[in-house]
Amino acid sequence: MATTNEPEHEHRDAEEAGANEDEDTGAQVAPIVRLEEVAVTTGEEDEDAVLDLKSKLYRFDKEANQWKERGGGTVKLLKHKSTGKIRLVMRQSKTLKICANHFVKQGMSVQEHVGNEKSCVWHARDFADGELKDELFCIRFASIENCKAFMQKFNEVAESEVEKEESKDASDTAGLLEKLSVEETETEEKPVEKEKTEAEEKKKSEPEKAVEVKKTEEASPST
Numbered sequence: 634m635a636t637t638n639e640p641e642h643e644h645r646d647a648e649e650a651g652a653n654e655d656e657d658t659g660a661q662v663a664p665i666v667r668l669e670e671v672a673v674t675t676g677e678e679d680e681d682a683v684l685d686l687k688s689k690l691y692r693f694d695k696e697a698n699q700w701k702e703r704g705g706g707t708v709k710l711l712k713h714k715s716t717g718k719i720r721l722v723m724r725q726s727k728t729l730k731i732c733a734n735h736f737v738k739q740g741m742s743v744q745e746h747v748g749n750e751k752s753c754v755w756h757a758r759d760f761a762d763g764e765l766k767d768e769l770f771c772i773r774f775a776s777i778e779n780c781k782a783f784m785q786k787f788n789e790v791a792e793s794e795v796e797k798e799e800s801k802d803a804s805d806t807a808g809l810l811e812k813l814s815v816e817e818t819e820t821e822e823k824p825v826e827k828e829k830t831e832a833e834e835k836k837k838s839e840p841e842k843a844v845e846v847k848k849t850e851e852a853s854p855s856t
Contacts, residue, residue, distance in 0.1 A: 686782070687775060688775075689702065708721065741756070
């Protein structure tokens with residue numbers, strides 16, 4: 634009966650291959666291409682997030698008369714560090730493409746979507762596509778709690794913008810009234826100063842007139 638040593642050779646070859654893999658030659662291979670770090674700006678560097686929630690966004694297509702998905706990702710309410718203005722921004726989770734980008738202004742409000750407690754809707758002048766468009770948005774969250782948190786914060790911001798505008802109007806009105814009051818006071822004071830000046834001139838001219846009369850009498854020929 635013939636025998637073969639093939640399994641033995643295969644076993645020995647496997648051991649040698651394993652030894653070669655474990656052997657450290659100490660050689661260092663330089664990368665072919667050197668990659669440098671590049672600073673990526675999002676436009677959100679000067680803003681602080683006051684809300685940050687996972688969600689899925691839809692917009693209403695008027696021509697097709699139906700809701701169309703804009704993408705799933707994170708919706709944020711960002712407050713500018715200098716101006717204090719708050720805008721809503723949402724990006725798709727994978728591509729980071731902007732789905733929504735608009736300021737939260739006075740008069741805006743978000744309401745629960747009829748028949749779905751995890752969704753809500755609102756109108757906005759949106760700039761996500763690079764130009765201002767009137768949009769009707771619908772956003773859906775994973776839980777009712779997140780939806781309520783979004784609605785509450787959104788409406789709080791919109792109401793605070795109304796208060797800011799009213800405060801500004803009141804300040805402008807107060808400034809205008811103060812200016813008018815100052816102008817009226819100056820107008821009332823001017824005639825008094827004029828009358829005072831005329832009285833002083835009259836008082837001052839009386840001695841001068843007496844001197845002139847005396848000079849006239851002396852200059853007249855005696856009879």
